[in-house]
Amino acid sequence: MVTLGHYLIVSGMLxxxxxxxxxxxxxxxxxxxxxxxxxxxxxxxxxxxxxxxxQPTGLPDYNVQVFVFFIITVAxxxxxxxxxxxxxxxxxxxxxxxxxxxxxxx
Amino acid sequence: MSPVLFxxxxxLMLVFGVAVIVNRNPVASxxxxxxxxxxxxxxxxxxxxYFIGIIQVLVYAGAVMVLFxxxxxxxxxxxxxxxQINWLASAGAIAVALALVLQIFYVVxxxxxxxRPFPPLARSTTDDVRNIGALxxxxxxxxxxxxxxxxxVATIGVVLLSRREPR
Numbered sequence: 001m002v003t004l005g006h007y008l009i010v011s012g013m014l015x016x017x018x019x020x021x022x023x024x025x026x027x028x029x030x031x032x033x034x035x036x037x038x039x040x041x042x043x044x045x046x047x048x049x050x051x052x053x054x055q056p057t058g059l060p061d062y063n064v065q066v067f068v069f070f071i072i073t074v075a076x077x078x079x080x081x082x083x084x085x086x087x088x089x090x091x092x093x094x095x096x097x098x099x100x101x102x103x104x105x106x
Numbered sequence: 107m108s109p110v111l112f113x114x115x116x117x118l119m120l121v122f123g124v125a126v127i128v129n130r131n132p133v134a135s136x137x138x139x140x141x142x143x144x145x146x147x148x149x150x151x152x153x154x155x156y157f158i159g160i161i162q163v164l165v166y167a168g169a170v171m172v173l174f175x176x177x178x179x180x181x182x183x184x185x186x187x188x189x190q191i192n193w194l195a196s197a198g199a200i201a202v203a204l205a206l207v208l209q210i211f212y213v214v215x216x217x218x219x220x221x222r223p224f225p226p227l228a229r230s231t232t233d234d235v236r237n238i239g240a241l242x243x244x245x246x247x248x249x250x251x252x253x254x255x256x257x258x259v260a261t262i263g264v265v266l267l268s269r270r271e272p273r
Contacts, residue, residue: 002112005220010116012210016203021127023199029132033139051153058228062237073253077260079170083177084267090181
């Protein structure tokens with residue numbers, strides 16, 4: 001039987017995969033994709049809680065699903081702006097490797 | 107949802123999630139991300155959140171993925187050159203991620219409600235678009251307007267950022 005705990009653990013594993021991607025990879029595009037994985041892991045646990053908190057009307061908690069809707073909107077806007085910054089960076093430096101973009105470092 | 111379907115889609119999502127960060131070629135990463143998000147959308151639908159599942163497919167597998175692939179093609183990125191791997195940093199990153207997973211196992215194991223099955227619904231929720239929409243335009247009207255402004259600002263910002271400097 002599938003319980004709330006299964007969904008929470010799967011969501012936690014997806015978050016850990018995204019986190020490892022941000023830490024391990026040097027390609028900025030893949031780092032942005034890993035950020036998307038982490039945002040979606042949070043969405044999965046939110047929706048699982050929404051289904052778990054059945055209201056007195058016998059329906060899931062729709063407040064949580066509205067919150068997930070907002071998160072998806074903000075994530076889409078974030079990807080658009082992030083990729084535009086990436087294109088501007090590529091035009092200036094001809095690289096998207098984070099190891100080559102260390103001008104602020106001493 | 108039957109456990110077989112749950113584990114099928116959860117494994118699909120996790121395996122292709124790992125493929126995203128393991129692949130050297132950014133195009134392969136982006137396509138793995140699509141499959142991973144399709145598995146996630148199936149999990150949303152297994153939780154009776156049909157609207158969220160559908161906008162997950164529309165927004166991520168549709169819009170965001172086209173954006174990623176378009177940028178990869180625009181920049182003409184090749185597969186990453188094989189570089190000297192910093193083993194210490196890699197081991198540290200994997201250790202922190204594993205510690206996070208272990209912590210989540212511990213917390214969920216001690217969380218009483220986590221072992222209980224999902225309570226049954228009074229009826230099918232295939233009309234959840236109406237319910238979410240009613241909530242969005244009554245209780246969450248102000249946040250909805252603010253999100254609209256945010257998307258407008260993001261659009262203007264993207265156009266400004268990607269414009270070439272006039273000489």
